[in-house]
Amino acid sequence: MPQRRDVIVVGASAGGVESLRGLVSALPADLPATVLVVLHMPSSGTSALPSILRRESRLPVHPATHGGPLRRQHVYTAVPDHHLLVVDGVMSLSKGPTESGHRPAVDALFRSAARAVGARAIGVVLSGALDDGTAGLVSIVARGGAALVQDPADALYPAMPENALREVPTALIAPVSTLGDVLTALTREPVADQRPPATMSPSEMIEADIAENGPQEGDLVMDTMGGPSGFTCPDCDGSLMTMPGSRRYRCRVGHAWTLEALAEQKDAQLERALWTALRTLDEKISLARRMERTAIQRGNDLVARRYAASVAEAADAAGVLREFIRADVHAQQGTSR
Structure with a gap:
């Protein structure tokens, strides 16, 4: 049958x-x-x-x-x-x-x-x-x-x-x-007899093993995956290696990424980094303003001017960063339409 x-x-x-x-x-x-x-x-x-x-x-x-x-x-x-x-x-x-x-x-x-x-x-x-x-x-x-x-x-x-x-x-x-x-x-269609049987590539078989068992110490996992990609894994920060014949990557502990998914995750990482930098700049401005006021109250004009310069420098950087984030958000909204 x-x-x-x-x-x-x-x-x-x-x-x-x-x-x-x-x-x-x-x-x-x-x-x-x-x-x-x-x-x-x-x-x-x-x-x-x-x-x-x-x-x-x-x-x-x-x-x-x-x-x-x-x-x-x-x-x-x-x-x-x-x-x-x-x-x-x-x-x-x-x-x-x-x-x-x-x-x-x-x-x-x-x-x-x-x-x-x-x-x-x-x-x-x-x-x-x-x-x-x-x-x-x-x-x-x-x-x-x-x-x-x-x-x-x-x-x-x-x-x-x-x-x-x-x-x-x-x-x-x-x-x-x-x-x-x-x-x-x-x-309801009969499956055609395959002679010789069709097979998966060695890298596909390794990936199937990783999904089932995770990478085991001493396996051929990373040594047979291909060369370093130059990218790091968003999940663990480990080095990603290329999967032969595909636009896919694996890290040493087994996390897998396609080129499209990796690009999207890097965008998310960049956005988080930008917001963190903006928050840090805003906090620096707030602290410098407090220090400027304290210096003025103490009659130390030289120190006050130094903190005022720090406020201006950080405010300029924050303004540039806000414009970059705003432009990036608009670009992403245009791409998603």
Whole structure:
């Protein structure tokens, strides 16, 4: 009996709840596949996603559990602060390093499904910002799996679908309203026999291991990742190394960053640094003014003039910094439109 595609892995971020509701509402009750869902979420608390999707779905929807079986005709959602993975034919919840600042991360799920079930996997990228899911979708296709991407014009946030299509131009494209029909059709197609079997690259296999277990001392992890990137990890300040053949980076403890996510995080770091510098300048001005007043009260004109000069210098610097921050905010608002 031929194999069929029976593991559907779905990734979403900003605007993804709406897309997921539309997707699960269109899935038939007799879907011959397991559906695993990662939605970017805060690391603390609990996720309301299962209850939200349960109201729309004809399939049972549950939070994923460590070691839980992949039951067909069921939907499982990632839980906060854990990667959702497929390992040895069951679900696995991992505290592996974050990827692009996320745990759970879409790439981690996709990559694990590619390694675990190969051509039986279907990867689905929905609405979201940046590019989580792109590298994982590449892994699924490399192993003979199918790729499906929400039409960017149909997504509230098109960046994730657009980035996925840039790297996987052969992916099927559909609006949310027809995604369920396309998925159902894909699950009923026999999987072509692969000879020789399609394989993931060595770096992809290492990344799959890191998501599951974290980097272990003595592993080939960093020595086989490629050369230094010249960048530091926003999570731990460690050196980032390039991932061969991709625009991705890993640090020694395993944090992963795509080029787009790293650029956004560096923007955030710069903004924090600018506001810290502005606050420090304002505090310096306030302190210098107090010292100037104290010097005047004591009749020490020379010291008062020195503090007045310090106030003027700091005020000029603060004014320049405020103008830079204001211009940067306006530029970002124009880019987001």
